[in-house]
Amino acid sequence: MQLEADILENYILEKYPTVLEILLLDRTTEKNIFWATENYETLGPGYKFNDQILPELITGLNGNVIMPRVKKEKSMQQSRARDMAEVFTPSWICNAQNNLIDQAWFGKENVFNIEISNNKGIRDWVVNNEKIKFPVGKSWLDYVLEPRLEVSCGEAPYLTSRYDTTTGAPIKVENRIGLLDRKLRVISENIEKPVNWIENAQLAYKNIYGFEWQGDNLILAREALLYTYIDYYFAKFGTEPSLQSIQNIAYIISWNIWQMDGAKGVIPKSCGATVKIKEDLFGIKESKISFCEGCLNNDIKNHSGTKCKIKDWSKKDPKTGEFGQIEYFIKSFKS
Numbered sequence: 001m002q003l004e005a006d007i008l009e010n011y012i013l014e015k016y017p018t019v020l021e022i023l024l025l026d027r028t029t030e031k032n033i034f035w036a037t038e039n040y041e042t043l044g045p046g047y048k049f050n051d052q053i054l055p056e057l058i059t060g061l062n063g064n065v066i067m068p069r070v071k072k073e074k075s076m077q078q079s080r081a082r083d084m085a086e087v088f089t090p091s092w093i094c095n096a097q098n099n100l101i102d103q104a105w106f107g108k109e110n111v112f113n114i115e116i117s118n119n120k121g122i123r124d125w126v127v128n129n130e131k132i133k134f135p136v137g138k139s140w141l142d143y144v145l146e147p148r149l150e151v152s153c154g155e156a157p158y159l160t161s162r163y164d165t166t167t168g169a170p171i172k173v174e175n176r177i178g179l180l181d182r183k184l185r186v187i188s189e190n191i192e193k194p195v196n197w198i199e200n201a202q203l204a205y206k207n208i209y210g211f212e213w214q215g216d217n218l219i220l221a222r223e224a225l226l227y228t229y230i231d232y233y234f235a236k237f238g239t240e241p242s243l244q245s246i247q248n249i250a251y252i253i254s255w256n257i258w259q260m261d262g263a264k265g266v267i268p269k270s271c272g273a274t275v276k277i278k279e280d281l282f283g284i285k286e287s288k289i290s291f292c293e294g295c296l297n298n299d300i301k302n303h304s305g306t307k308c309k310i311k312d313w314s315k316k317d318p319k320t321g322e323f324g325q326i327e328y329f330i331k332s333f334k335s
Helices: 009-015 019-023 074-084 091-106 140-145 179-190 194-206 215-237 243-256 293-297 328-333
Strands: 113-117 123-127 148-150 208-212 257-259 274-279 285-290 309-316 323-327
Touching: 009 019, 009 215, 019 215, 019 243, 091 113, 091 123, 091 179, 140 179, 140 194, 148 179, 179 194, 179 208, 179 215, 194 208, 194 215, 194 243, 208 215, 208 243, 215 243, 215 257, 243 257, 243 309
Parallel strands: 148 208, 208 257
Antiparallel strands: 113 123, 274 285, 309 323
16 A cells, blocks of 8 residues: 555556546546646656646656655745745645534534644644544435535645645544545445445545646646545455446546636636638638637636536436536536
């Protein structure tokens, strides 16, 4: 089991066939996610801003290209903080804010843990090891099905806390505090058979969402969610889940953790000017340039870029067995 912050793409490629390819897919464009950053351009062809992230670019001799923020060079950390406002949140803050969500849902405090600080002012938490009790009228399954979204998720520290994104320190399964971690803990406390555990874990993943601009962060977030699944299954049953099960979770993750400009609701940098050419009765051609109204007027509902799609897991076609799709832009910002 890998408990380090840095999940190696070479390891995924070797041990879990097709999983890395699934994690790299962008379901909106039906291509791979792209870098969406200039940080890697010095590495040569294939690493420019608009280039797709292909398996060969991050495996083999390139297996250390993508690393968590804490392992990146200080100069890159500083440039990303300056250019993209990329500042990651300590786990104790993620925990405190996630606790507020659960406090509202459960109607009481300290459901999963108690926040503490030592005499040096260092913040931490003490886990509630008792089986989670649910309020009248709500069940553990209701909790699993409750949708949760992390906006501009980076490496997704609010969803899963395999490691502290500010220090790189790994966090044991029993001490984790992410929104997905809490769902999986509840499942493990209430389900004993592996097949039923897997079914409910898939429901948990279908109700966890996150979007991110930069492609490398998106991969790290997706990998963290994938390994969270493996970690919790191993903690419950003492073995890893089947390859098919892991591939199924990777498929869900590739839909629910997606690449998007959160300020516009579209694929990053996909807005632009369009040129329309009209020809009059005398054959004289006139070109007209139209700029993105959303960008011009700061109107999130009128951007011309590619609107992102996610699965609507609540609707399934009885004939094809396929779930529906919905534009995230419409779902989130429809008045």
